[in-house]
Amino acid sequence: MLNNFVMPDLYPAAPEIFLLCMSFLVLFVDLIFGATHRGLAALLTVVTLLGCAAITIVTADGHTALTFSNMFVDDLLADFLKLVTYLAVIVVLVYSRQYLADRGLDRGEFYLLVLYATLGMMVMISAANFVTIYLGLELLSLSLYALVAIDRNASRATEAAMKYFVLGAMASGLLLYGMSMIYGATGSLEIGGVAQAMHHGQSDKTILVFGLVFLVAGVAFKLGLVPFHMWIPDVYHGAPTAVTLLIGSAPKLAAFAMTLRLLVYGLFGLADDWQKMLLLMAVLSIGLGNLAAIAQTNIKRMLAYSTISHMGFMILGLMSGVVGGVVDPFTAVNAYSSALYYTVAYVLMSLGAFGMVLLLSRAGYEAENLDDFRGLNQRSPWFAAVMLVIMFSMAGIPFFVGFFAKFAVLLAAIKAGYTVVAVVAVMFSLVGAFYYLRVVKLMYFDAPVDSAPITAPMDMRILLSINGVAVAAFGLFPDALMSLCTTTLLRSL
Amino acid sequence: MDALLNAVLTPVQQLLGPLLFTVVWTLVKIVLILAPLMLSVAYLTFWERKVIGWMQVRIGPNRVGPWGLLQPIADGVKLFLKEILLPAVADKKLFLLAPVLSIAPALAAWAVIPFSEGWVLANIDAGVLYLLAVSSFGVYGVIIAGWASNSKYPFFGAMRASAQMISYEISMGLALITVLMVSNSLNLTDIVKAQSTGRFVSYGLDFMSWNWLPLLPMFGVYLISGVAETNRAPFDVVEGESEIVAGHMVEYSGMSFAMFFLAEYANMILIAAMVSIFFLGGWLSPFGLLPDGFHWLAGKMAFVLFLFLWFRATFPRYRYDQIMRLGWKVFVPLSLAWILVVGVWMMSPLTIWK
């Protein structure tokens, strides 16, 4: 009956399988011991992620392995992105532990949903088929919708979840519609198959471009690029800060992987077309994100707008791989690795920035206004310095990691011949420097409005310090991370 | 027998042409199934009253005809002659549609039931799925009746019915999955045939090879869920007299009430047939010595129907939350676990299904 069936090779997907099995364990442990041992689910979740990291490192052999009838790909890029994802999620869990406990949100469901969101990201990172990209995206999004609404008594969070859900569902619809169009034109759902079909030129260009428009719109929605950015400020602002921290960090890596796999691996033949769309969205995002952030008094909203501009920069790097329809492998790898570098750097900074918001929050008090940062230097010189480093880095001031990220992206853009665009981007990031530096001014030159001592647990303090130091250290030695990104992409393309 | 049938049918076929003949012949077959079914329903009500009477040390109906045998006919005539009342505030169209929607699935399901080897109206490949689909449609009659009556008790009945029937459909479906796994088919005839092999068959003890023994927990789950699915005692909160009078049937009278009544009993017989086919070997004889045949299926159905009546006479009614708990917290996890057990069993060297 199943005579031509070959058992799929499970080895490349070992981290995913491990995570799924462990999530069931967490589910049962929480069911049985949840009421008596509150920290157990959190501990198990961190152990799971560490286990996944160990498995990923052990199984990473640098070869590109396809399994599950070519639906799952395990290459060096996937391994690298997954490792950063585990790290980011672990940091999120450590930062948010106290915050959640203070608000009674540290239930097992939080950790389960975080685990499933992580699984969704891993699936997206390793997807080699439209179906798996879509399913991974849905798994991630569904977990995030629920996480945003986890505090049922907060009407603002519920509203944010509702907005996120409705807009997210629409974006998924757009993405799926685009995918179905491309499937119709090429006859393949596999990313490799689509690229091949286009290479042979048997597919109708009109339908392909038609599908591409929807596909890019869906991707832009998920990345939060202008004009599909409406949900970002509301969701970042409305969600509990711990959830904002999650949404603002690790999923960006998955979104990067999704964009790369869809547009570069799959639809490279249409690079000319998507380049123009991405260019427009990148410039708009950088402009609007930086301008709107100035007007914000709420730091979560401000960081939300800054996310939009950062994603614009990332996309700028991603679209610089092709120069006037001609593919030069060196330029291409350079551009994609600059985008990858930007994403990783952004995740690092975003973790630090939202971590600071969590640090200043305490039971019954949300430190989410800019005023809460007034006079931080007098309350805690060390953490004021950490915030200073992160803000400088986000603004792109030398010599922090954010500077080199921007530098790499702009260099790639100039190499691709987008000098004007690069100049515009630099101008807007100068505008953006204003609001980042305003935070620094508030911390160092204003008197504190709130003089309560900082009551964060020791593990969070240590990790946040490491986070700040890392932002500075990667700035001092930019080559380390940059060459890692380049090698990864070189061996995966 | 077949030769005789062909001798009669061939001239008719020539007379009518192939298309018309198919339609007419199918209609004849439908009548051949439904007429005995309706008779069985009538005498099932009679038998129920008798059995419960005996169990409660009463006599039961014994006035009309010899031993009361004409009682169901008399009841039918009475219901026919009664006026069909239409409540003034009811939604007229739906009020009249509800009894039809309630009885139609109960009858439609019989299309795929095999009465013996080859004695089946439609021997379709996805017979089990068809049965599940059609029986899931039955809940509409109850819901629409409850809503269209525009009255409180019927509405409560409809609410309870829809929740209860959907809940128990899940455990019934899950229990069936184990049957499908071991018989490797969705066709009802094949499911019966799959039960005619096994070690005990070679000893002549065929009944030990039927699905009820290796799938004993699922047999229990299926049987009990079947009782709940038909809203029979002890799960009759939908129409429990002492709680909500007659549930969704409160506003109905005469023949429209009789339709619900027919549907309930036809469903009971259907569940009995399904239990017999899935777990009790259908038309297979219990001992290798005896020949197979329809009479075995009839006997098994009669036994299961007797269980229905027995339950009604012995058990007190469940409370509503207890019914839901039994369905969701006991049967669903149990059936899910048993699917896993059967799966592992089939893959292990100890498997008895090859």
Place this chain on the structure above:
Amino acid sequence: MELKTILFYLFAVIMVFAALRVVTARNPVHAVLFLVLAFFNAAGLWMLLQAEFLSIMLVMVYVGAVMVLFLFVVMMLDINIEQMRKGFWTHLPLGAGVGLLMVAEMAVVLSGRYFGLQNFPPQNLPANHSNTKELARVMFTDYVYPFELASVILLVAVIAAVMLTQRTRKDTKGMHPNDQIAVKRNDRLRIVRMVSEPPEVQAVDAKAEEKS
């Protein structure tokens, strides 16, 4: 005309009628029931296309479960249909426009010029061909990974639904059958060993009463 063609048009006409009535019905319950009818006819059409598994699943999942719950909710709600129908005519051009656009798109897809549909001629499968089996074979071999992912998505939906709706109120008087069943005699009944009342006390009391 073949019987199949007659059936196709029968199903199609009823389906289009039912779909129109879903939009135009004045009573929400009627609208839901028309939707059920539309599903039923769609199932019939699928059956004609020899997709018996999808057809039966449509009836089982949508008609048998989803729409029942839907009906359940609609019956509970007090929907002011007049309020809902306000602006029906003003929105009609937009809605009709979108509808026509979709029809046009479907026509483009089905005309086969762009999507190479002519490469897939209709297959005449034998009557005993089981597409349930074919689907199962593909689903559990080639597509096992998406299948498992879909199940994880459903699990997330279950967890999220429970998390968002379940709240333990302190003032509920609900019973816990588990606890009730688990009750032991010792939880309810305490047997106290005590000396039975000595008879002389009564006697003394009686004397005291006599005296007073």
